[in-house]
Amino acid sequence: MKQIYAICILVLLSLTGDVVTMLTHLSVPGSIIGLVLLWVLLQCRVIPVHWVEPGSRILLSQMLLFFVPSAVGVIQYLPLLKTEGLQLVLVIALSTIAVMIVSGGMTELLVSIKRRMRHGH
Numbered sequence: 001m002k003q004i005y006a007i008c009i010l011v012l013l014s015l016t017g018d019v020v021t022m023l024t025h026l027s028v029p030g031s032i033i034g035l036v037l038l039w040v041l042l043q044c045r046v047i048p049v050h051w052v053e054p055g056s057r058i059l060l061s062q063m064l065l066f067f068v069p070s071a072v073g074v075i076q077y078l079p080l081l082k083t084e085g086l087q088l089v090l091v092i093a094l095s096t097i098a099v100m101i102v103s104g105g106m107t108e109l110l111v112s113i114k115r116r117m118r119h120g121h
Contacts, residue, residue, distance in 0.1 A: 006055025009047065013038050 017034030018028070038067070041047040074081070081088065 003054040003058055006052045007058065008055075009052050010034075010038070010055055010059070013041075 014031050014034035016030075017032065017037060018030030020033050021030040023030060038047070038052070042049060083111075
């Protein structure tokens with residue numbers, strides 16, 4: 001039951017992000033706004049981590065299934081892939097590497113800041 005409640009919280013936050021996007025006409029996807037909202041609520045301790053952790057574990061373990069519709073949709077663009085496929089692969093690879101580098105760097109930065117704060121430096 002904890003997993004269902006956790007997924008419901010995550011879906012509710014995503015839907016809230018969709019509403020914010022519609023009302024404000026932002027060009028940011030509602031799911032991203034929902035993630036930022038989740039992060040803020042977790043940081044402010046409004047939502048404890050143990051409320052969402054069981055659901056997030058399930059969703060992360062099944063994440064590959066969320067990409068199936070996208071992969072199937074790519075088939076519609078086979079002519080584009082034949083002419084621009086190499087460029088697309090390069091852009092995807094380079095952007096993935098950039099995201100990994102920035103994510104790793106930010107994680108290291110935040111961990112070092114947290115360590116300094118813990119040790120009173």
